[in-house]
Amino acid sequence: MKIDLSNPAWRQTLPPARSIAADAPVAATAFSRDGTSVAFALGDGSVRILPADIAAPAAGAADPVHGGAVLAVVADPAGDGFVSGGDDGRLLRLAADGTATEFFHQKGKWIDHLAAHKATGAIAASAGKSAFVVKDGEVREFGPHQSTVADLDFSKDGGRLACAHYGGVTVWSIGQVTLPPRRFAWRGSHVALRWSTDGKFIATGTQENDIHVWRMAQATDMRMQGYPAKVKSLSWTADARFLYTSSQPVFTAWSFSGKGPEGKPPLQFGEEGAGLLSVVAAHPTAEFVAGGYDSGELQLGDIKTKRSVALKMADGSAITCLAWSPDGFRLAAGNERGDLLVVDLRR
Amino acid sequence: MAQAQVPVTVLTGYLGAGKTTLLNRILSEQHGKKYAVIVNEFGELGVDNDLVVNADEEVFEMNNGCICCTVRGDLIRIIEGLMKRKDKFDGILVETTGLADPGPVAQTFFTDDDVKARTRLDAIVTVVDAKHFLGQLGQGSEAEEQVAFADVILLNKTDLVSPEELAKVEGKITAINPYARIHKTQKSQIELAAILDKGAFDLNRILEFEPDFLEHGHDHNHEEEVKSLSITSDRSVDPEKFQKWMGALLQLRGADIFRSKGILAIDGAPRRYVYQGVHMMMDSDWGSPWNANDKRASKLVFIGRNLDGDNLKRGFEDCLK
Ligand SMILES: [Zn+2]
Ligand SMILES: [Zn+2]
Numbered sequence: 001m002k003i004d005l006s007n008p009a010w011r012q013t014l015p016p017a018r019s020i021a022a023d024a025p026v027a028a029t030a031f032s033r034d035g036t037s038v039a040f041a042l043g044d045g046s047v048r049i050l051p052a053d054i055a056a057p058a059a060g061a062a063d064p065v066h067g068g069a070v071l072a073v074v075a076d077p078a079g080d081g082f083v084s085g086g087d088d089g090r091l092l093r094l095a096a097d098g099t100a101t102e103f104f105h106q107k108g109k110w111i112d113h114l115a116a117h118k119a120t121g122a123i124a125a126s127a128g129k130s131a132f133v134v135k136d137g138e139v140r141e142f143g144p145h146q147s148t149v150a151d152l153d154f155s156k157d158g159g160r161l162a163c164a165h166y167g168g169v170t171v172w173s174i175g176q177v178t179l180p181p182r183r184f185a186w187r188g189s190h191v192a193l194r195w196s197t198d199g200k201f202i203a204t205g206t207q208e209n210d211i212h213v214w215r216m217a218q219a220t221d222m223r224m225q226g227y228p229a230k231v232k233s234l235s236w237t238a239d240a241r242f243l244y245t246s247s248q249p250v251f252t253a254w255s256f257s258g259k260g261p262e263g264k265p266p267l268q269f270g271e272e273g274a275g276l277l278s279v280v281a282a283h284p285t286a287e288f289v290a291g292g293y294d295s296g297e298l299q300l301g302d303i304k305t306k307r308s309v310a311l312k313m314a315d316g317s318a319i320t321c322l323a324w325s326p327d328g329f330r331l332a333a334g335n336e337r338g339d340l341l342v343v344d345l346r347r
Numbered sequence: 348m349a350q351a352q353v354p355v356t357v358l359t360g361y362l363g364a365g366k367t368t369l370l371n372r373i374l375s376e377q378h379g380k381k382y383a384v385i386v387n388e389f390g391e392l393g394v395d396n397d398l399v400v401n402a403d404e405e406v407f408e409m410n411n412g413c414i415c416c417t418v419r420g421d422l423i424r425i426i427e428g429l430m431k432r433k434d435k436f437d438g439i440l441v442e443t444t445g446l447a448d449p450g451p452v453a454q455t456f457f458t459d460d461d462v463k464a465r466t467r468l469d470a471i472v473t474v475v476d477a478k479h480f481l482g483q484l485g486q487g488s489e490a491e492e493q494v495a496f497a498d499v500i501l502l503n504k505t506d507l508v509s510p511e512e513l514a515k516v517e518g519k520i521t522a523i524n525p526y527a528r529i530h531k532t533q534k535s536q537i538e539l540a541a542i543l544d545k546g547a548f549d550l551n552r553i554l555e556f557e558p559d560f561l562e563h564g565h566d567h568n569h570e571e572e573v574k575s576l577s578i579t580s581d582r583s584v585d586p587e588k589f590q591k592w593m594g595a596l597l598q599l600r601g602a603d604i605f606r607s608k609g610i611l612a613i614d615g616a617p618r619r620y621v622y623q624g625v626h627m628m629m630d631s632d633w634g635s636p637w638n639a640n641d642k643r644a645s646k647l648v649f650i651g652r653n654l655d656g657d658n659l660k661r662g663f664e665d666c667l668k
Binding site: 088 | 408420424430
């Protein structure tokens with residue numbers, strides 16, 4: 001089975017989807033490791049878990065597991081449930097049925113960014129100026145950095161962790177041997193970070209509307225400018241050939257094959273959407289990309305054919321998060337108003 | 348869906364002036380409103396609930412290389428985070444440390460698009476310790492700058508000084524910043540309506556907030572290092588010349604200009620042109636229309652350090668028709 005955007009059905013109707021009004025802003029979404037369920041982190045302190053199958057019966061509203069808002073959720077790398085962080089400073093493991101157990105509690109801090117590494121089972125969480133890594137039942141602190149950790153990501157092999165903060169990025173070795181951290185400096189506030197899927201590059205979005213990319217091997221860096229807004233969402237393609245960025249009205253990809261993107265314009269394609277892309281998510285295996293707009297529009301793009309189709313029309317509520325199922329046939333999205341959307345792309 | 352912007356009040360003041368007392372009252376009193384409070388010292392407040400958020404005053408310099416263009420990145424992150432909650436707020440209060448420069452916190456609201464979309468800077472409220480203020484002036488620039496930036500001043504602990512001392516302190520405050528509204532208080536007792544939702548940064552309310560805004564027309568003090576000055580004219584303004592002059596002025600002297608605002612009678616324009624800024628960052632818009640019997644006049648106000656009144660006056664006069 002494959003997704004085929006040349007199928008005329010894409011132009012005639014929106015694809016089948018489940019949409020639930022949860023009435024609380026959605027901060028994050030993720031599919032479970034086995035792909036059978038999808039979780040949404042909500043502003044009322046609950047994590048809503050739905051079946052990935054849009055026809056299967058879904059449970060009603062869940063009880064809050066965090067005080068305040070849930071700020072992040074990822075698939076549990078060691079099970080079929082999830083891991084969540086909240087502005088109550090707690091990091092929780094949620095079983096597939098939603099039962100919560102606490103990893104740790106950083107009082108007075110917000111757990112606002114999470115990363116999970118499937119192969120090693122490690123979980124990384126930002127809490128104030130430090131990052132915490134949970135691995136093999138052990139919690140280790142990395143930091144404090146010079147300012148609050150604004151985003152974090154694991155290297156491809158899970159042996160290192162990159163943290164974004166003021167003045168650049170710090171890369172920690174998180175293996176058994178403790179090595180001094182490596183620093184990659186660039187002035188200003190770095191607000192988003194993604195490590196390339198081949199491990200060779202680290203990209204950040206900055207407060208000042210540009211993106212910064214470091215080559216790990218040579219520790220050289222490049223800067224791409226010209227965005228009308230902060231780039232808060234970055235996504236590398238599965239083959240690491242392209243880096244997708246938000247904050248443009250069409251899909252925008254920087255090419256990292258050959259000599260890299262320096263001095264060249266990015267590849268831009270697809271139908272111009274309403275507003276600017278607020279979130280982008282490259283497909284986990286193929287040449288597709290999903291994009292959510294600050295207008296609420298949702299698009300699916302294909303870099304091979306340079307086409308895009310609408311998955312949802314603009315409705316005035318910005319898309320805040322996107323997630324692909326592991327098999328790449330389902331897409332989850334959440335928005336500011338609290339709509340939980342799961343789209344089935346098999347048609 | 349356009350959401351209402353949440354008003355943000357910045358609370359500054361030297362250590363011990365009474366900020367914590369004021370915040371405790373706002374958090375514990377029955378007023379039927381919900382305020383989030385962003386504090387710099389967790390645990391100082393007697394109230395411990397999820398409406399209190401700890402911040403670290405993480406100031407960063409923007410990449411333009413200018414020393415005055417500094418922003419509170421932590422505040423951007425916290426405001427974004429608060430907006431992810433289901434429960435909405437009637438207002439947000441940001442407390443700064445006793446030695447903080449109010450510039451970065453104010454400039455955050457001029458800089459970040461997301462913050463601008465969801466919140467609006469309402470006013471800078473400075474709590475002044477009547478007993479210790481004059482002594483604090485000699486200890487550094489902070490006490491003076493906090494008064495210079497203020498829209499509202501709580502002249503607090505008035506019970507600890509004699510009427511003569513109080514008059515001296517008030518005179519000093521007025522010499523630095525005659526545009527702030529002063530409320531004399533004891534134990535930070537004040538009607539919340541006097542400090543919240545003032546619209547001091549609202550371009551449409553510049554006139555409303557300062558009833559005598561168009562009446563003063565002279566420098567108040569020549570001897571102060573930090574002072575305010577105003578320039579008026581009833582000739583109309585050439586918009587291009589003004590833009591050029593103001594742009595160059597802020598480039599050159601922005602670090603020393605704490606607050607600026609103005610109402611301009613632009614040549615041929617049916618409406619008032621209003622602007623206001625903090626250091627080099629500025630907002631401007633067309634304001635209310637000139638009515639037939641209005642006297643078309645322009646007025647500029649600067650509050651800052653080492654302002655050269657004659658030079659500013661000459662510069663502005665070159666922009667007149
Ligand atoms: Zn500056
Ligand atoms: Zn006067």
